[in-house]
Amino acid sequence: MRLSLCFFMLILLPVATGVHAWLFCRENLPVLTQEALARLKAAGVRNPIVDVRFFDIAVSGEAPDPPARQQALAAIRSLRPLRLQPAAERIHVLASLSAKLDQNTLRLCGWFPDGNEADNVRRLFADLRPDLVINTDELHTAPEVRWPEGIKPPLTASSVLLKPIIDTLRVPAELHIRAKDDAIVLSGLLPDTALKAELVAALAEVAGARVVDPTALQASPHVLPASFAKPQLLTHFVGSFFSLPSPRSFDIQSDGIPHLTGMATRQLESVWLALLRPVTGTAKVDAHFTLVPSLYHFPGYKIQSKLPPATLDSLRETLRGCVIGFDAGSAQIRPEEQTKLAILASSLLAAGPTLGLIIGAHPDPAGPEKVEKDISKARADAVLSFLVEQGVPAGEIHAVVFDAVPAGSPAAPASPRCVELLIK
8 A cells, every 4th residue: 555655656746847837837937937037128228139948047138338237137047936047147238338528529439349459440530530638438348349240449530439420520621720929720620631730831931930720620531521621722712821920820621602801902902802812712701801902012021121220220210201202193393392302312322332222203092093003103214314313223123003092092102193212
C-alpha cells in the first residue's frame, strides 16, 4: 500500500508542477509583462519590448540617455519573481545632440559613444561660427551609447545629427570698415576666408602709418552667401576708398546697400560709385561725403615738397588764405591782384627750385560745368604766366582746375571765382 502511494505521488508531482507552471504562465505572466512594459515606459524607454519566459525576462528598447537606461533596468530587476540576466539587457541609447544659443555662447548637449567625437564637433562648430563661444560641458560620452544606423564618425556639417542645428545658426554676411587716425578696423562676417585675407592685404598696402586691425572680422563657410562678397571687385573699391586720409567708413550688410562716409572730391565720388556698381548692382549707394575741392584740401594731406622744414613752414603761412579773385566771366588778373602776386613771387623765388606749387582755380558751382571749367583753367594759366614773368621757375608749378564745391560746404572757397595757391 505504501509502495503504491509513493509511486502515485511520483507520478502526480510532475503533473502538479506542469499544471502550476501552466497556471502561472496563463494568470501571472501577462500581468508581469504589462507591469514590465509600464515600468520601461515610465523610465522613458521608447518602443519597449518585453519577453517573459517563466521567471526569465528579456527587455529591449531605446532609452533617451544612459541615466534613463539605468533607471529602466533597475525597475525591471526589482520586478519579482522575474530574473534579468546581463545578456537579456538589450536597451540601447542612440547618440543625440541638441544646442542652446545663449547670446554669443552655443551650448551643445547630448550623448556620444566613448571617443573624441565631442572634441571634433566642438572644433567643427567653432570653424562654422567663429564668432561664438562653443561650450561642450553638457555633451557627455558613455559606453552604452551607439551611433544611429547610417552614421559613422567623424561627423560632418551634413550629418543628420548636426545639420538641423547648423541650419538654424546660419547668419547673413556683413562688413564694416572704420578708418581712424591711427588704425583701420574691420568687423563683421564674411562667407569666404580668402576674401577676408584679400581685404586685409589691400588695406595694408594703402594704410601708410595706420594699423590694419581685422580682429573683429570673421570668415566662415557657415555665413550665408552675399551678393557683395565679390573678390577683386570689392577689394579694388576698398583699396581705393581707404587710400585717402581718415576719418572714413564703409558699411554693407545682406541687403547689399553700401553706406559711405568721409571726405571726397566730386571726381573721387564718381570713381568710387563706378567701382561699387559691379559690387552692389542696382542697389542705391547711401553716401554722406564732405566735399572738398581737391586732394590737397584733405586735412591729412601730406605735403610732398622737399623744402627745408623752416622754409616750408614760413611759405605755408604766407600762402595761407591767399586767393586771387577774378571778375565774373573774366580771366584777366585785376591790378590789385597783380600787386599781391608780385609780392608773393619774391617768397616763391626765395624758396628755391625744389618748390612744388599748385595753382588751382575754383569753378562757380552755380554756372554751366563746361563753361566754368574752361574759364577756371584760363584763370589758373593766367596766374601761372604772371608768376613765370616774375621769374618764378615754371618747372615745379602746376595749373589745375579744382572740383566745384557747393556753396555753404565747409570746404567751399570764400569766392567761387578765385585761384588758390597751395604747396604740393
